[in-house]
Amino acid sequence: MAALNLAGLITAAADVVAAHAEELTALDQAIGDGDHGLNMKRGFEAVRAEAGAFSAKPLPEALKAIGTKLVMTVGGASGPLFGTLFLALGKEISAEPDRANLTAAFGKAIEAVAARGKSQAGQKTMLDVLQPVHDALLQGKTAPEIADIADAAAEATVPMKALRGRASFLGDRSIGHMDAGARSTALLVRTVAQTIGESA
Amino acid sequence: MSNVGIVIVSHSPLVAEGTADMVRQMVGDEVPLAWCGGNGHGGLGTNVEAIMGAIDKAWSEAGVAILVDLGGAETNSEMAVEMIGEPRSHKIIVCNAPIVEGAVMAATEASGGASLREVVATAHELSPS
Numbered sequence: 005m006a007a008l009n010l011a012g013l014i015t016a017a018a019d020v021v022a023a024h025a026e027e028l029t030a031l032d033q034a035i036g037d038g039d040h041g042l043n044m045k046r047g048f049e050a051v052r053a054e055a056g057a058f059s060a061k062p063l064p065e066a067l068k069a070i071g072t073k074l075v076m077t078v079g080g081a082s083g084p085l086f087g088t089l090f091l092a093l094g095k096e097i098s099a100e101p102d103r104a105n106l107t108a109a110f111g112k113a114i115e116a117v118a119a120r121g122k123s124q125a126g127q128k129t130m131l132d133v134l135q136p137v138h139d140a141l142l143q144g145k146t147a148p149e150i151a152d153i154a155d156a157a158a159e160a161t162v163p164m165k166a167l168r169g170r171a172s173f174l175g176d177r178s179i180g181h182m183d184a185g186a187r188s189t190a191l192l193v194r195t196v197a198q199t200i201g202e203s204a
Numbered sequence: 205m206s207n208v209g210i211v212i213v214s215h216s217p218l219v220a221e222g223t224a225d226m227v228r229q230m231v232g233d234e235v236p237l238a239w240c241g242g243n244g245h246g247g248l249g250t251n252v253e254a255i256m257g258a259i260d261k262a263w264s265e266a267g268v269a270i271l272v273d274l275g276g277a278e279t280n281s282e283m284a285v286e287m288i289g290e291p292r293s294h295k296i297i298v299c300n301a302p303i304v305e306g307a308v309m310a311a312t313e314a315s316g317g318a319s320l321r322e323v324v325a326t327a328h329e330l331s332p333s
Contacts, residue, residue, distance in 0.1 A: 037248070039249070075252050079244065081276035083251070083280070083283075084282070087283065088283070120282065120283070168275070169275060170275070170276075
């Protein structure tokens, strides 16, 4: 794997979150509390503002710093959940990860998110995207394939009944809407896949 | 102060402050007490930084019990405990209890000098298992 352009990746991630903020908010308004787009945008803009400092660090330290920043700035339940993903990834990943290390670290990070949210795949959450992406990494799928798998996985949350988070209060009425966290996760996976794909 | 501290974390600053008022009036001043609520931008929500600040404010060497309302308050509180880190994190427990009743009952127990484990157990008794 070629050296990762972390500054470029941060910019791309912040751009995609900003571009989709209204869509994420609309998804969250349907079955959540309607602040997901705004919250994610605030968090990723805060990360963008310090992209230079973050990308000067070794990858594990950079990911932990990004995770901490997201915890402190995203707010809602998404802050700790997305923050934990990056914090745990930073703890497990090596400074110059190969695919095996990335896959293993990503698996540990998913476990940390599941523990934080007391959730598991199948409950209409971001885990429903993270888990298939991890499976795809294990199966040796290419970056473009993984991006498509993430989109399909987010789409697959539509018929699910929410069992965690605010949407779970709606019970059966949560069926028929895409989970906002699954959508934002898929957007980020595509961004990472494209950036790494270009540098590979 | 040597009594266990109580932290109240609600999505609404009004609920958090009102619950703290009830604790003060019904239990008194023998318990370190702090509250936080709101997303820091004028809306409903909870945020990790404010929770960490409240834990500092209510800190006691005997430990701190946190009472929360909805799911995000619990998730954010657990994140705050993790970010505070060891060794203090071992003395902070997020209670599974209704926020108002839990805060009053936990504070009552704490005011008598009970241990963190006893304070948390008292709050947990309020939750149907």
